[in-house]
Amino acid sequence: MADTKTQVIQTYEGHPTYSCLKCAAVITLQDELISKAFSGRDGRGFLMQSAVNVKLGRREDRSLLTGVHTVADVFCLGCNERLGWYYHKAADHMQKYKEGKYLLEREKLVKENAWVLDE
Incomplete structure (x- = not known):
């Protein structure tokens, strides 16, 4: 059964972001x-x-690499591309800091800046 954790925000106007390489x-x-x-x-x-x-x-x-973790793959809502995974739980107490965080693969993202160029 799929996890129902989904967040949607349309824009981060004026802030540098990472976007999906496939659908932006x-x-x-x-x-x-x-x-x-x-x-x-x-x-x-x-x-x-x-x-x-x-x-x-x-x-x-x-x-x-750092042991057994309970994770769920993360998919883009726009195009369903797999972007990485979400850490639900870490077995090793030294890895607990990852819980509730996302591992996003660099090759699946585009770094967008908020520069405004003078014309």
Whole structure:
């Protein structure tokens, strides 16, 4: 059964964001970045405090580099692209800081800035 945690926000006008590479839906503010020193399935990953315009897949126990975690894959609401995963629970007490956070894969995101260019 799919987890029902879904958040939708249309825009973060004036704030730097990360957006879905495939459909350009805003996924998170760059200010939500906790760490760039993570690994995803397909390369480097970002640990993020929060994400929007995403839906979660089903929970499962997954053996990751830092041990077993209960996670759910994260999918873009705009195009259903898998973007990473959400940490529900960590077995190791040293990994508890990840609980409630998102691992988003760098290769699935576009970094959008809020620059205004003079014409």
